Amino acid sequence: MKQKKIIVCDAIHEKGFQILRAEKDIEVIDAVRLPKDELLKIIGDCDVAITRSSTDVDEKFLNAATNLKAIVRAGVGVDNVDQDGCSRRGIIAMNVPTANTIAAVELTMAHLLGTARSFVNANNHLKIERVWNREKWYGVELCEKRLGIIGFGNIGSRVGIRAKAFGMDVVAYDPYISASKVTDLGMTYTENFDDILSCDFITIHTPKNKETINIISHDEIAKMKDGVRLINCARGGLYNEEALFEGIKSGKIAFAGIDVFSKEPATSHPLLDLEHICVTPHLGANTLESQEKIAIQAAENAISAARGISYPNALNLPIKAEDIPAFIEPYLELVQKMGFLAAQLNRSAIKSVKLELEGDIGSYAKSLLTFGIVGSLKEANDNKINYVNAEFVAKEKNIETKFEVVNSTSGYKNQATLILTTEKDVVSISGTVFGENEQRIVGINGFKFDFKPKGKMIIFKNHDVPGVIAHIASTLAKEGINIADFRLGRGANKFAMAVILVDTDIDKKIIAELNQLETCVWVAYAVL
Numbered sequence: 001m002k003q004k005k006i007i008v009c010d011a012i013h014e015k016g017f018q019i020l021r022a023e024k025d026i027e028v029i030d031a032v033r034l035p036k037d038e039l040l041k042i043i044g045d046c047d048v049a050i051t052r053s054s055t056d057v058d059e060k061f062l063n064a065a066t067n068l069k070a071i072v073r074a075g076v077g078v079d080n081v082d083q084d085g086c087s088r089r090g091i092i093a094m095n096v097p098t099a100n101t102i103a104a105v106e107l108t109m110a111h112l113l114g115t116a117r118s119f120v121n122a123n124n125h126l127k128i129e130r131v132w133n134r135e136k137w138y139g140v141e142l143c144e145k146r147l148g149i150i151g152f153g154n155i156g157s158r159v160g161i162r163a164k165a166f167g168m169d170v171v172a173y174d175p176y177i178s179a180s181k182v183t184d185l186g187m188t189y190t191e192n193f194d195d196i197l198s199c200d201f202i203t204i205h206t207p208k209n210k211e212t213i214n215i216i217s218h219d220e221i222a223k224m225k226d227g228v229r230l231i232n233c234a235r236g237g238l239y240n241e242e243a244l245f246e247g248i249k250s251g252k253i254a255f256a257g258i259d260v261f262s263k264e265p266a267t268s269h270p271l272l273d274l275e276h277i278c279v280t281p282h283l284g285a286n287t288l289e290s291q292e293k294i295a296i297q298a299a300e301n302a303i304s305a306a307r308g309i310s311y312p313n314a315l316n317l318p319i320k321a322e323d324i325p326a327f328i329e330p331y332l333e334l335v336q337k338m339g340f341l342a343a344q345l346n347r348s349a350i351k352s353v354k355l356e357l358e359g360d361i362g363s364y365a366k367s368l369l370t371f372g373i374v375g376s377l378k379e380a381n382d383n384k385i386n387y388v389n390a391e392f393v394a395k396e397k398n399i400e401t402k403f404e405v406v407n408s409t410s411g412y413k414n415q416a417t418l419i420l421t422t423e424k425d426v427v428s429i430s431g432t433v434f435g436e437n438e439q440r441i442v443g444i445n446g447f448k449f450d451f452k453p454k455g456k457m458i459i460f461k462n463h464d465v466p467g468v469i470a471h472i473a474s475t476l477a478k479e480g481i482n483i484a485d486f487r488l489g490r491g492a493n494k495f496a497m498a499v500i501l502v503d504t505d506i507d508k509k510i511i512a513e514l515n516q517l518e519t520c521v522w523v524a525y526a527v528l
Helices: 014-021 036-042 059-064 083-088 101-117 119-127 154-165 193-197 218-223 241-250 288-307 329-345 360-381 390-396 468-478 508-515
Strands: 004-008 026-030 048-051 070-073 092-095 146-150 169-173 188-190 201-204 228-232 253-258 277-279 350-358 400-405 415-422 426-434 438-444 447-451 456-463 483-490 495-502 520-527
Touching: 004 014, 004 288, 014 026, 014 288, 036 059, 048 288, 059 083, 070 288, 083 092, 092 288, 101 119, 101 154, 101 201, 101 228, 101 253, 101 277, 101 288, 119 277, 146 154, 146 193, 154 169, 169 193, 188 193, 193 218, 218 241, 241 253, 329 350, 329 360, 329 415, 329 426, 329 438, 329 520, 350 360, 360 390, 360 400, 360 415, 390 400, 438 495, 447 483, 447 495, 456 468, 456 508, 468 483, 468 495, 468 508, 508 520
Parallel strands: 004 026, 004 048, 048 070, 070 092, 146 169, 146 201, 169 188, 201 228, 228 253, 253 277, 350 400
Antiparallel strands: 350 415, 415 426, 426 438, 438 447, 456 495, 456 520, 483 495
């Protein structure tokens, strides 16, 4: 039997190498210390690559890796992996999402205590400057203080449990979970982000995406109480670093604990010049235990992928092309986009995902539903949802998934309608394909449209009265936002809906201004 080649591009715990080398059908190539240009020369005949943050899986890498079947990112973050590039080349991208959970939780607790008691500064004052000054380093107690947690997943929830043991009052904000996940632990769930901003301590544990980048910026810090303490051990850029700098410098923020930066390594970052901040060089996963767990899982996953047995935590595994006729392929992508759009319009804990299908596409309902689930759950699951685990993730979260083939009433040869039900509302998105691959959204909540599912868009439901378009246009013009396209759908009961495609990103301030228009029923921003 010909051996499968697994190349290890970055340093992993020795336990991972032991597992790999113990398999007789696996040839292990240790390229940890190899310069990256030399790595590209030897990766061509490898079947699987294990990487970490030091190796960019970019176009150069992928062009050189001509025989690669899979990539295992030994860790959670996949920011340095070109997943679309992998998909185009048929390479399955995987990660190891849970091995460093406890390490990240405990580092957060270290920063939580550090921001309360200024341990780092006190240590440096005595150890380096040899000054004994107890009066300079008065701190605060965690007991009876309010801790705001943004993101209550595997890490955020465990931080909350530990903080509660310190006697803290924990408030959690996470629109993608059920409130009972928080309240069952004796903590407070809020849908109002201002409740988080009023806390004594704030920590964030969310994925990094368009919704969470700069989730804490100048306006949010201005609303916080004087002397607030902020922690970020999740992803750089979730806190706006300029706003963070100004807040610490002015004294509005009493202390910050930061493990991650927008650009790393951050050896010359302005935040390093401030006194009231404790910084660490992205140590979230840096414990001996977590490194061993990561290496073990990465090695085992790489072996399974090399043998073609399974692809654990696959991020981009497609349904086998030979099982899907050509006319279905654009519907798979369309349905996933519809789910993603629906989730952005209806941000709340998901209760069910339903797919209604008209026409010949009904014969492929199960495959289409899988893609719809992936799209619907993608943003709330930090890329941990994929085509393999979609149904399992939905079941774990008690999300009902189902499909129904219905009689054709739309007038289209084929139409898919994704209905997303959350604890807040129900949103329905309909789509079809013109020609061979012209994807179109043709309906939102019963309003008829015809637009490509691509780009930055404002969805605006309004009372159907004169002047609405002018008010929207003037509001956007005032902010320098160019309208690329404006689609209007009219419905019954004197309501209408507009889909406004724009050229630039829309921030929360602009959405708030649109929401204040007298004719507005609701407004949302989405990106496809």
